[in-house]
Amino acid sequence: MSEKNIDTLLSLTDSKYQLSVAIAKRAMQLKSGINPVVTPESRAGVRNLVTLAMRELATGKLEMGENLIDDGKLESHLNKTKAAQQAAIQEQQAGSYQMPPEFDND
Numbered sequence: 001m002s003e004k005n006i007d008t009l010l011s012l013t014d015s016k017y018q019l020s021v022a023i024a025k026r027a028m029q030l031k032s033g034i035n036p037v038v039t040p041e042s043r044a045g046v047r048n049l050v051t052l053a054m055r056e057l058a059t060g061k062l063e064m065g066e067n068l069i070d071d072g073k074l075e076s077h078l079n080k081t082k083a084a085q086q087a088a089i090q091e092q093q094a095g096s097y098q099m100p101p102e103f104d105n106d
Contacts, residue, residue, distance in 0.1 A: 005058035012057065026053035026062065032078050037061045 013019040027049040030036060036043055038056050046052045056062055 005054065008058045009054060023050060023053045023057065026056060028078075032081060 009019055009023075010016065013022070030049045030052060036052060036056060038052070038059055038061070042055055042059075043052060046055070
């Protein structure tokens with residue numbers, strides 16, 4: 001954990017393990033498309049979702065605990081996203097996929 005707010009983050013939990021799990025789950029949420037809670041200025045230059053999750057937790061805008069992440073909703077969202085991606089791949093392979101007009105080069 002190379003984030004400069006590591007002491008703040010460690011004070012939020014009873015253990016490094018609990019902190020690691022919370023950060024990993026929040027990073028999964030961000031990866032699935034859930035909007036970040038920090039300002040665009042705070043996100044500037046951050047490419048790593050784990051670092052972004054750490055910054056979010058350090059701001060205090062998120063609470064750690066049992067209800068930080070609803071695993072059922074997150075898993076459902078991830079499954080829907082995967083299914084949509086697979087359907088798009090199949091359409092593209094079958095030749096029936098149409099590019100959105102804004103991406104048409106003609």
